[in-house]
Amino acid sequence: MSTFTQAKLQLGKRKRDDETPDERATKTRGDKALPDSGPTTANPLCINAPTFPIDSAFGSDPGGAILKEPDLDLLFFKQFLKAPGRKALFDYMLAELPWYRVSKKTRGMTIRTPRWTCVWGCDDTGAPPAAYKKKSRPIPVALQELKQHVEERTGATYNFILCNYYENGKDSISWHSDDESFLGPLPTIASLTLGSSRDFAMKHKTDKSAKPEKWTLDSGDMVMMRGTTQSKWLHSIPKRANAGGRINITFRKAMNVAGTNNYYRYNVGDGPVHRWRNGEMIEMP
């Protein structure tokens, strides 16, 4: 099957073609001693306010380098967030957010998403609560502030924040595009890296003459994908032999109820909340 056909099949389903069952067992809380800081509850809405100013991570460099191949429209903000604030933000997000390892059934197999995820936001349609399969979650205050900063710098507005936590080099996201119709025809997505560096690979869906691209994303870097980037290109974070923890924060705009339902299904799912405690993910009872 061609990459293009595969990509089309993914439309609206957000399936990843090279995800493999994740055998890793997640430790349960049991009688493990948990540290005082951070929530130890399964309630995902329980998130402490930060004890440091979020804007201590905001840089002032207005620029973004424009990267162009055919149909590719990327703005690359090197060191969009600066130290030491971005380290505090990484630690805060890892400790405070409710993390999920979403499972889904594909071709009779249960596949676990090869990274930790969580999501906040809702479309702006004003649809009644009954239209939603899950109750949407308000964007936590600290992430609201970050969103506002990203909006000011990118000139776009967003109503969703999706977070990925890649615990080590085995965690990844396979080739895909965020080209679901619920994002509109030319979606703008801003994607921010905190923590360890990872490769960000891109390839054109059909044009073999377009050069595949690969950039290293370091802590604080932000990539803004816009225009025909999602409809024409695929992107991925490949696995690598060694990598520390990396948080990726993406800012998006869902245009309808289907978008909101999709984001909660594939980034929260039906499984338990996990919290990061003492260097590992602990399942909350």
Ligand SMILES: O=C(O)CCC(=O)C(=O)O
């Ligand atoms: O981790 C990243 O940089 C990319 C994440 C991504 O592509 C996605 O969540 O759709």
Ligand SMILES: [Fe+2]
């Ligand atoms: Fe993506």
